[in-house]
Amino acid sequence: MENTTAPNTHLAPATVVATAARPPRTQGSPVNPPITISSTYYSLGEPDGSMLYARWTNESWHPAEKLIATLEGADLPALLHSSGMAAVANAIHLGAPGKAIVTPRHAYHATLLVAHDRAKREGGQVREVDIANTEEVIVAITAGEPAGLVWIESPTNPMLEIADIPAIAKAAHEAGALVVVDNTFATPLGQHPLEEGADVVVHSATKYLSGHSDVVLGATVTNNPELQAELQEERTNSGGIAGPFEAWLLLRGMRTLSLRMERIWQNAAELARRLEGHPLVAEVSHPSLASHPQHDRATALMNCFGGVLTMRPVGGAQAADDLGTRTNIWLPATSLGGVESSFERRRRFPTEAPTVPEDLLRVSVGIEDIEDLWQDLEQALQAVHARR
Numbered sequence: 001m002e003n004t005t006a007p008n009t010h011l012a013p014a015t016v017v018a019t020a021a022r023p024p025r026t027q028g029s030p031v032n033p034p035i036t037i038s039s040t041y042y043s044l045g046e047p048d049g050s051m052l053y054a055r056w057t058n059e060s061w062h063p064a065e066k067l068i069a070t071l072e073g074a075d076l077p078a079l080l081h082s083s084g085m086a087a088v089a090n091a092i093h094l095g096a097p098g099k100a101i102v103t104p105r106h107a108y109h110a111t112l113l114v115a116h117d118r119a120k121r122e123g124g125q126v127r128e129v130d131i132a133n134t135e136e137v138i139v140a141i142t143a144g145e146p147a148g149l150v151w152i153e154s155p156t157n158p159m160l161e162i163a164d165i166p167a168i169a170k171a172a173h174e175a176g177a178l179v180v181v182d183n184t185f186a187t188p189l190g191q192h193p194l195e196e197g198a199d200v201v202v203h204s205a206t207k208y209l210s211g212h213s214d215v216v217l218g219a220t221v222t223n224n225p226e227l228q229a230e231l232q233e234e235r236t237n238s239g240g241i242a243g244p245f246e247a248w249l250l251l252r253g254m255r256t257l258s259l260r261m262e263r264i265w266q267n268a269a270e271l272a273r274r275l276e277g278h279p280l281v282a283e284v285s286h287p288s289l290a291s292h293p294q295h296d297r298a299t300a301l302m303n304c305f306g307g308v309l310t311m312r313p314v315g316g317a318q319a320a321d322d323l324g325t326r327t328n329i330w331l332p333a334t335s336l337g338g339v340e341s342s343f344e345r346r347r348r349f350p351t352e353a354p355t356v357p358e359d360l361l362r363v364s365v366g367i368e369d370i371e372d373l374w375q376d377l378e379q380a381l382q383a384v385h386a387r388r
Contacts (some may be wrong), residue, residue, distance in 0.1 A: 004303060006188075007073025013189050014258035020070050021063035021251065033063040035248045056236055060244035064251040068209070068219050071188035072201055076228050078221035079235055080247055084184065084204025086240035087218030089114050090231055091180045091202050092149070098123035099148025102140045102177075104131035106159040107151070109351045111182070115151065124148070131168075132161040132294050138171040146175040152198070153182045154191075155298075155306050158346045158362040160285050162294035165301065169197025178227075184208070184337075189261050190304040194223055200231070207337030208307070210253040211260050215246050260339060260367055264307035267341075267373065268365040272309045274374060280381040282359075283312040308336060309363045317358040319384050320345045326380035329372055336364030341373055
């Protein structure tokens with residue numbers, strides 16, 4: 001990881017995650033923010049801006065919301081949501097009704113389901129594109145009736161395509177469209193979409209931000225006060241709020257974000273390098289590899305190459321399924337971004353994009369010792385091959 005400073009601070013991200021959003025330094029004060037367990041608050045007379053009701057706001061949310069905003073370079077606090085999909089749905093509904101939504105053809109499948117459902121209910125269309133093909137994206141934004149919202153994943157889930165966020169954001173704004181970037185895979189340590197022109201950034205905080213596979217949360221962050229107000233109103237009215245314990249777990253997990261991501265990125269790049277030449281692996285993809293179609297773009301725009309890689313074992317979908325029965329360290333499981341290494345065959349879900357290969361494994365690399373990970377994967381590949 002590059003030794004860069006966090007946006008709007010003079011400090012390195014590693015220092016920010018360890019020190020920011022702590023209580024004031026007064027004699028006898030706690031080092032960590034407390035968890036506030038209350039559904040309502042003492043209140044007399046007209047509302048005066050103080051705490052009133054926990055669906056509207058809760059002190060336990062604020063430290064994590066402040067820390068995410070600091071890392072993303074936002075002056076406004078982030079907004080925690082009950083899940084990554086709650087944050088996604090909220091952000092998608094920022095687009096004007098009846099206006100087209102431009103999305104990657106490869107994106108988290110539930111995100112595409114929400115986009116298509118919104119178009120069905122409110123009008124407009126979903127224009128799915130190769131998000132790495134900037135010219136194709138710009139045509140989709142401007143063709144016919146201009147789009148109202150452009151949704152970017154970079155890297156995409158699960159195909160790891162890299163978008164030219166600054167170029168796409170410029171074209172979208174010229175057409176009057178909002179730009180939302182799902183920054184889950186890269187994390188705020190890997191790229192800063194707000195600095196590159198995004199209007200809103202979304203996170204599935206379930207993944208790398210919390211980092212321990214023990215909480216489900218989402219977040220949105222923006223520097224636009226009007227969009228912030230819309231997102232907050234929708235969160236309040238829909239009830240898609242975070243619990244105080246979950247918010248505390250997220251903050252606790254984020255304290256080690258820099259350390260975890262440094263190890264994860266190193267492990268992922270080394271595993272991708274070794275797998276690329278493996279005789280029992282038909283194909284491997286990771287932005288660190290020179291063979292990746294957007295390797296140069298990732299090098300230029302990002303501080304990292306990410307902790308997710310994809311691989312297609314020799315033997316097709318059956319071999320991909322069998323691999324999970326032969327590993328001892330690697331965990332066959334959905335989701336990603338935890339300290340443990342895991343993988344799954346994405347096309348086992350019927351809603352996954354049909355252009356995702358049947359045998360493709362999305363591999364989430366954890367913080368374990370690299371040699372242990374490699375030996376476990378190598379013996380599993382050999383065992384699966386021997387059974388064929």
